[in-house]
Amino acid sequence: MSNELREHIIKLFGSDTRLDGRKLTEYRPVKVETDVTPNAEGSARVTIGQTEIMVGIKVEVMEPYPDTPNEGSIMVGAELLPLSSPNFEQGPPSIQAVELARVVDRGIRESKCLDFKKLCIKEGEKIWMIIVDIVTINDAGNLFDASSLGAIAAMKNMKFPEYKDGKIDYKKKTNKGIDLKDTPLSVTVIKIGDKFIVDPDSDEEQATDARLSVASLSDGTLCAMQKGGDVPLSVEDVEKMVDLGLEKGKELRKLVK
Amino acid sequence: MTYKERVDGRKFDETRKMEAKVGVIPNADGSAYFKIGNTAAYAAVYGPKNLHPKFLQDPSKGILRCNYNMMPFSSSGDRVRPGSSRRSKEISFVTKEALLPVLDLKEYPNSVVDVFIELPQTEAGSRCAGICAASMALADAGLAMKDLVAAVSVGRIDDKLVVDLDYNEESYEDGPVADIPIAMMPNQDKITLLQMDGLVSKDDLKKVLEMGKKVCKDIYEVQKKALKDRYGASK
Numbered sequence: 495m496s497n498e499l500r501e502h503i504i505k506l507f508g509s510d511t512r513l514d515g516r517k518l519t520e521y522r523p524v525k526v527e528t529d530v531t532p533n534a535e536g537s538a539r540v541t542i543g544q545t546e547i548m549v550g551i552k553v554e555v556m557e558p559y560p561d562t563p564n565e566g567s568i569m570v571g572a573e574l575l576p577l578s579s580p581n582f583e584q585g586p587p588s589i590q591a592v593e594l595a596r597v598v599d600r601g602i603r604e605s606k607c608l609d610f611k612k613l614c615i616k617e618g619e620k621i622w623m624i625i626v627d628i629v630t631i632n633d634a635g636n637l638f639d640a641s642s643l644g645a646i647a648a649m650k651n652m653k654f655p656e657y658k659d660g661k662i663d664y665k666k667k668t669n670k671g672i673d674l675k676d677t678p679l680s681v682t683v684i685k686i687g688d689k690f691i692v693d694p695d696s697d698e699e700q701a702t703d704a705r706l707s708v709a710s711l712s713d714g715t716l717c718a719m720q721k722g723g724d725v726p727l728s729v730e731d732v733e734k735m736v737d738l739g740l741e742k743g744k745e746l747r748k749l750v751k
Numbered sequence: 752m753t754y755k756e757r758v759d760g761r762k763f764d765e766t767r768k769m770e771a772k773v774g775v776i777p778n779a780d781g782s783a784y785f786k787i788g789n790t791a792a793y794a795a796v797y798g799p800k801n802l803h804p805k806f807l808q809d810p811s812k813g814i815l816r817c818n819y820n821m822m823p824f825s826s827s828g829d830r831v832r833p834g835s836s837r838r839s840k841e842i843s844f845v846t847k848e849a850l851l852p853v854l855d856l857k858e859y860p861n862s863v864v865d866v867f868i869e870l871p872q873t874e875a876g877s878r879c880a881g882i883c884a885a886s887m888a889l890a891d892a893g894l895a896m897k898d899l900v901a902a903v904s905v906g907r908i909d910d911k912l913v914v915d916l917d918y919n920e921e922s923y924e925d926g927p928v929a930d931i932p933i934a935m936m937p938n939q940d941k942i943t944l945l946q947m948d949g950l951v952s953k954d955d956l957k958k959v960l961e962m963g964k965k966v967c968k969d970i971y972e973v974q975k976k977a978l979k980d981r982y983g984a985s986k
Contacts, residue, residue, distance in 0.1 A: 531872045532789065534824035544777045548871060550824025571823065573833055577795040577867035579778050584818060586834070625830055627823035629869070631793065632776045664827055 495700040503701050504687040521693040526749045528651040536652025540644040544634035549644035551652045554623040566613020566621040570599035578630035597720045598641050601709035605678035605717035635695040638707050642680035647750050678717050680709040681742040683735040692742050708739030754909035758919045766915040771977035773891045781892025785884035789874035794884035796892040798864035813859030817847040817866045825873045842878045849882050849934040849944035853896045875918045876904050882934050887974050901970035902934035905963040907951050912959045914966045933963045937971035
């Protein structure tokens with residue numbers, strides 16, 4: 495990232511504006527569609543400005559983990575496809591992809607919105623594993639929030655296939671979905687210079703000093719966080735970022751039914 | 752037993768419904784989306800750009816790299832594990848060879864053109880859909896091309912010759928089946944991809960290739976229209 499561009503971004507922030515004319519705490523247009531690919535048990539497409547991701551859910555039946563014999567499980571995977579950006583390369587998941595997947599995973603898992611016991615088919619023998627896969631179609635910044643939105647939207651859209659005689663029949667979808675008690679959503683707040691913004695585009699992401707992803711529930715309870723970037727934050731910074739994250743989380747939550 | 756009519760009511764020489772769009776991935780130098788029935792493909796082109804490591808470079812011309820990949824949730828069966836498989840490697844390779852004949856990369860020595868094909872949804876004919884999307888994406892990237900490439904699978908189900916086999920037909924069990932994915936340069940009537948598995952007589956092969964030739968021209972019209980829509984050219 496060139497110093498000139500970074501300085502320009504910071505200068506614009508002084509008059510509450512950004513490279514694309516947005517205010518500091520304004521998202522680009524956000525769109526959430528569900529049921530976008532019929533072979534998945536649940537799916538969603540999220541666009542935030544020019545950023546586009548898809549999320550699809552498949553299920554597997556497996557043996558429970560020994561420490562939780564009566565609980566099913568979820569797994570979140572993310573692929574930063576080389577198709578979606580010149581900066582993404584082929585090969586095993588990069589650390590960026592792993593972090594993205596794990597932040598989305600924790601935002602959902604730790605919210606306790608999902609009753610894992612309900613994913614148990616037979617105690618000690620068979621459980622549902624819900625696999626949420628996030629893929630990028632075009633990366634123009636803020637994959638974190640797009641992925642968090644997409645994962646929740648796809649989970650709400652998901653219907654279990656029939657499971658009979660030890661086999662999944664994908665052709666027969668039941669009308670049973672996943673019970674989600676709330677809608678945990680993650681908002682990533684970025685600090686550049688001494689200002690805080692949401693929904694960074696690619697240039698702003700590169701200029702980032704620090705970021706904080708704040709996952710919250712509809713009543714404002716926090717359920718997961720992740721700091722990124724190599725610049726330290728003060729407690730006051732964190733407070734401000736959390737406030738902004740909660741406020742924006744409320745706005746985004748309206749987009750997920 | 753004879754194969755009387757197709758499950759979805761199509762004529763034997765009719766493709767599934769097609770949809771094509773060019774310029775769907777803003778980050779890419781060229782991109783396209785192609786959907787046929789329930790099979791959908793995105794393709795993105797990056798390049799021509801410098802090729803590293805250097806020993807891979809060809810000083811006489813640019814090289815083409817293709818990568819075919821099914822998204823984890825794309826299959827109507829179990830989840831597809833991320834990463835390449837023997838199958839996806841082979842398809843990537845034949846895709847490259849299907850596209851190379853229309854390109855002239857002599858102007859780009861030591862360079863590479865990367866084509867990434869991603870399938871969000873597959874239900875038979877995915878390699879052909881990928882090739883259709885990739886050829887539009889190459890045109891969108893502004894590369895000099897002799898022709899587009901249109902691809903479809905043709906074949907035989909029991910006593911009938913058919914085009915664009917769907918999933919039910921590929922797994923038809925009441926009689927012999929042949930599945931023959933082909934890719935053509937529609938303006939030159941040349942075949943750039945030909946694979947086959949199953950059983951078919953020489954005469955039927957000849958007939959079914961002629962059917963494929965005709966259908967590839969229909970596909971070509973869909974591709975051409977998508978490119979014109981993108982660039983606003985009139986008829």
